[in-house]
Amino acid sequence: MNICVCVKQIPDPTVTPSLDPNTSNLVRAGKLVLDDSDTFGVEMALQLVDAAGGGEVTLVSMAPNSEVSGIRTGLAMGAAKGILVSDPELAGSDALSTAKVLAAAIKTTEFDLVITATESTDGYTGTTPVQIAELLGLPSVSFAKKVEIVDGALKVERQTEAGFDEVTSPLPALVTVTAGVVEPRYPSFKGIMSAKSKPVTTLTVADLGLSGQVGGANSGQQVVSVRKAEARQAGTIIEDSDDAIGQLVGYLEQLKVI
Amino acid sequence: MSLGKIWVLAEFADAKPTTATLELLTAANTFADKVEAFAWGEGVVNYAGVLGDYGVSKLYDIGSLAGSLPGPKVAAAMAEAISSDSAPDAIFFATSYDGRDSAARLSARLSVGVITNVVNLVANGSELNAEHAIFGGEMILTSKFAAAAPQIFVIRAKSFAPEAKEAANCEVVSASVSDLGSTDGAKIVSSHVEERSGPKLDEAPVVVSGGRGLGQPDRYQLVEELASLLNGAPGASRAIVDAGWVPYSYQVGQTGKTVKPNLYIAVGISGATQHMVGMKGSKNIVAINKDKEAPIFQVCDFGIVGDASKIVPKLIEAIKAR
Structure with missing residues (x-):
């Protein structure tokens, strides 16, 4: 069982984000980290490969620069190798461009299953995974809360409005996993040390034969403007006390909810 | 009207259109002369009445999915209608599990972009400018498509207030999809309802x-x-x-x-x-x-x-x- 996991290296989410004043692209200049959402997919892949008794997990990522620290985190968790598509041409890519690049990168390796998060924490378009599936001609199951391989087929519990559907699909396939599908492991010291020597292949847009087809210059979208949203009026903030509960009850009464 | 025709993917639960669907139809009516919808299911023909009340003049019946997840068939039905009929100026999908899948499949099939997480739309000639809340809603970013139709938007719930129009006649046409091969491999085996008491999270006061x-x-x-x-x-x-x-x-x-x-x-x-x-x-x-x-x-x-x-x-x- 060989599994590709798409991972995204994002600006540290604890740092206040900003936009480039010229391009309105999200500034990705600082240190990049592995998107927390992706740790669930990496863990799921490691467990499925373990259960299958063989195979390996490959991380696939793209970035406008050669940043690999996020990929190293995934390798430290136990993935065998990484593929990074790194090219200045990729700056300002939209979701479809990203999907074209990742799909082409995935095709350079052998896989039975592609796993991604449902969406990234920074861009959160949520369309890239299924665009990848369509480009690769794969079936896809999004919003998985449980994933198993049974008799060589994918078996998934897929989140729905009402509860969940049990969905099966032949392999190869693509699945997007929600948080809580598995508990991601923390990289061990040994894992962190061995991650440093694991192979990460770096490819350019030209290597994938996609020159002139992807990236910001070929993105179908333009930013028109960015403005400050209307701010909410500041409210009443009080410290906890017996009186505070009384005031809150009064506030709820005023709203007629009690 | 600024746009000629908008398509909406109409989703139903228990034979009723979802609230998000009604929101999208209401928005579509404010921007286009003609609003048409796509829907899947066993008795789509029965949906014509309620969709007519929301200004839909034509309903494409994708038919029963026979257990398939909707994304591949919805995208194929729309792509087919675009090539055999005429392309709409814009297509609206709800930010739902199946809406996102369908929009993503269609975008890749047509090789056109998709704008997601839309919280408001503003007409500018024949283009729609889409507003997104970014940085926790602190800033509003407005974007648009660089090239022409179809402009695909995935719109967040509660961005528009649903409002019925004067009832109109809604024609139903078949939009059944032929065998899609491997992309249509995912099949629903069983559905489970998780009991939750009280009002629904997105509808509760x-x-x-x-x-x-x-x-x-x-x-x-x-x-x-x-x-x-x-x-x-x-x-x-x-x-x-x-x-x-x-x-x-x-x-x-x-x-x-x-x-x-x-x-x-x-x-x-x-x-x-x-x-x-x-x-x-x-x-x-x-x-x-x-x-x-x-x-x-x-x-x-x-x-x-x-x-x-x-x-x-x-x-x-x-x-x-x-």
Whole structure:
């Protein structure tokens, strides 16, 4: 069982984000980290490969620069190798461009299953995974809360409005996993040390034969403007006390909810 | 009207259009002379009446999916109608599980972009400018497509208020899809309904959400009890969903549900941008958090600085004692 996991290296989410004043692209200049959402997919892949008794997990990522620290985190968790598509041409890519690049990168390796998060924490378009599936001609199951391989087929519990559907699909396939599908492991010291020597292949847009087809210059979208949203009026903030509960009850009464 | 024709993917639950579908149809009517819809299911022909009330003049019947997940067939039906009939100026999808899948498949098939997480649309000639809330709703970014049709938008719930039009006649045409091969391999074996008492999270007039500040998973019961006392629905921050305290369906925020209740109570939630974008539109906001610097206090109407696990029991008691 060989599994590709798409991972995204994002600006540290604890740092206040900003936009480039010229391009309105999200500034990705600082240190990049592995998107927390992706740790669930990496863990799921490691467990499925373990259960299958063989195979390996490959991380696939793209970035406008050669940043690999996020990929190293995934390798430290136990993935065998990484593929990074790194090219200045990729700056300002939209979701479809990203999907074209990742799909082409995935095709350079052998896989039975592609796993991604449902969406990234920074861009959160949520369309890239299924665009990848369509480009690769794969079936896809999004919003998985449980994933198993049974008799060589994918078996998934897929989140729905009402509860969940049990969905099966032949392999190869693509699945997007929600948080809580598995508990991601923390990289061990040994894992962190061995991650440093694991192979990460770096490819350019030209290597994938996609020159002139992807990236910001070929993105179908333009930013028109960015403005400050209307701010909410500041409210009443009080410290906890017996009186505070009384005031809150009064506030709820005023709203007629009690 | 600025646009000629808009298509809407109409989703149904228990033979009724979802609220998000009605919102999209209402929006489509304000921008286009002609609104047409696509729907799947066993008896799509029966949906013509209600869709006609919302200004739909033509309904493409994709037919029974025979167990397939909707995405591949919806995208194929739309792509087929574009090549054999005429392309619409824009296509609207809801930010739902199947809406996102369908939009993504269609975008890749047609090799045209898709604009997601739209919270408002503004017409500018024959183009639609889409507004997105970014950085937790602090900024509004407006974007548009560089090239012409079809402009594909995935629109967040509650961005438009649904409003019926004068009833119109809705013609039903078949849009059945031939064998799609491998992309259509995923099949639903069985459906499970998870019982939840009380109002639905995205429709409840009161929402009480819990976060990390509760301290430990069993204290989420306090959130559920308070929600039930206020005839509301319990929700959650992403942090406790990721930690496995409650299922994903409880999540409010960027990656979860958008709620706009009359009253939103945030219990032990700091107000990460990820959360704010899903609840900032609430009419009244109450926050309980022990960190007085927490961003949630910047958007709340009434806040108490203190330990949520101590304050909520006292609040429950005080409400019960009334």
